[in-house]
Amino acid sequence: MKIGELSERSGLSRDTIRLYEKNDLISSSASQSETNNYRDYSDDVLLQLKFVSSGREAGISISDLRELMKAFFGSCDPSEAENVIVAKTAELKERVSQIENVIVFLDAALVKVREGLDET
């Protein structure tokens, strides 16, 4: 499919898709036509973009995602892929626990605020 359809189906702008491609998160091939230089994207790319955008929403950087994509889909050796995935999983879990710490703090603050409300 061409970038327009991919954009439509992925919910990402053309610009963002091109940015991701430039950063090696996805790849494409030249279209069959000899008269243009349009890029052709496979259906797989759609799945990859879904992963990428959920990763971005979760706060994972593009360069981290590039490593992960390489581990998943690239042809690098599986034991290195394993290392990357294990490492990133650990990072993400650390991140979750950081956020949960903040949530705990917020919960405590909420209790205090509500006590203040009661007294008023």
Add this chain to the structure above:
Amino acid sequence: MKIGELSERSGLSRDTIRLYEKNDLISSSASQSETNNYRDYSDDVLLQLKFVSSGREAGISISDLRELMKAFFGSCDPSEAENVIVAKTAELKERVSQIENVIVFLDAALVKVREGLDET
């Protein structure tokens, strides 16, 4: 205390502290001395910075943190503070679940990678 000590004790650079102060995450008072324009930071600020930096590490933006700091320490009315805290808590929980989705994906990928390793 002066900014140097605060920097030392908080683990944040002077520049970062000044950035946070400019963004109203913390505040300071003029020093007693009439001959300089140094700022003076209370011990409370140290706690606030601890919260801010853990929030930053958890990926919370400065402007979001500003709202939270206002809710905690500011003099805005408690019911609005409650709203802010509840809203931010919900956002953070959403973020956690996004990250956990990615982790699930990574776990599945890991299994596949390991199967691949076994076969080799």
Add this chain to the structure above:
DNA sequence: GAAAACAATAGACCATGGTCCATGGTTTGG
């Protein structure tokens, strides 16, 4: 076949979150 819609490329632009540097003033230690 002409206009509208689409594509590629490059570069400008923007916000965010920091760091670094230059300047000039202040304080502190020896």
Add this chain to the structure above:
DNA sequence: CCAAACCATGGACCATGGTCTATTGTTTTC
């Protein structure tokens, strides 16, 4: 008293992640 260490201010600079624009070329569609 003098140098070293500290402070404030402002602006430059950087990376990241993305959007917007202009230009030029290609397809679609009527």
